[in-house]
Every structure is written in structure tokens, then in C-alpha cells.
Amino acid sequence: MTRQQAMEALECALRLSEQIEELADSGDVSDTARLDVERRQLLESAQAALHPLDEHSCAMLRDITALNDRSVGLMEHRLRAKVRDMDMASVGRRAVAAYGEAAHAGVRMQR
Numbered sequence: 322m323t324r325q326q327a328m329e330a331l332e333c334a335l336r337l338s339e340q341i342e343e344l345a346d347s348g349d350v351s352d353t354a355r356l357d358v359e360r361r362q363l364l365e366s367a368q369a370a371l372h373p374l375d376e377h378s379c380a381m382l383r384d385i386t387a388l389n390d391r392s393v394g395l396m397e398h399r400l401r402a403k404v405r406d407m408d409m410a411s412v413g414r415r416a417v418a419a420y421g422e423a424a425h426a427g428v429r430m431q432r
Contacts, residue, residue, distance in 0.1 A: 327370035328377075331382070334363040337360040338392070341353055341360065342395070345393075
């Protein structure tokens with residue numbers, strides 16, 4: 322791969338990083354993962370041709386890193402929200418079960 326091709330791959334990886342952030346924000350896990358694999362392949366293929374790194378390459382890599390950090394943060398936030406929702410549903414199920422048992426026991430006591 323030539324340096325020019327590597328720069329084009331890096332630019333494509335930056336665009337993919339922007340798309341990944343949008344998908345992560347919307348909660349689209351499968352497309353986020355698919356694009357992440359594509360981005361990783363681009364970065365790996367361009368790595369050797371980009372050394373030594375110039376300032377433009379470094380700036381793009383910093384942007385990719387920042388977008389990636391935000392995307393990971395968005396996905397972690399969604400995961401924590403799902404876990405909280407599951408915990409609340411579990412608490413609700415236990416409360417309904419306990420209420421049902423108490424109500425059933427109260428009916429037996431009235432007889």
C-alpha cells in the first residue's frame with residue numbers, strides 16, 4: 322500500500338468512526354460492530370505505510386480515537402440503562418409474586 326492509499330484508508334476510517342458514533346448513539350449494536358471491524362481492517366492495512374506519522378495523520382488518528390471513546394461511552398451508557406431496566410423489571414416481578422402470595426394467603430385465612 323502506498324502512503325497516498327494509506328491516507329485514503331485513514332480518511333475512510335475517520336468517516337466510519339463518525340458513522341459508528343451515530344449508530345452507537347441510536348443503539349444499533351450490530352451495525353456498530355460491523356463497521357468497527359471494517360474500520361479496524363482499514364487501520365491495520367494502512368499502519369505500515371503511514372510510518373513515520375506526519376501531523377495530518379496524527380490529527381486524524383486523534384479524531385478517530387476521540388470518536389471511538391465517545392462511541393464506547395455511548396454503548397456503555399446504553400448497557401447500564403438496559404441493566405437498570407432489567408433490575409427494575411425483576412423487582413416488579415418479585416413484588417407481584419409477593420403480592421399474589423400474600424393475597425392468596427389472605428383468602429385462605431378468611432375461610
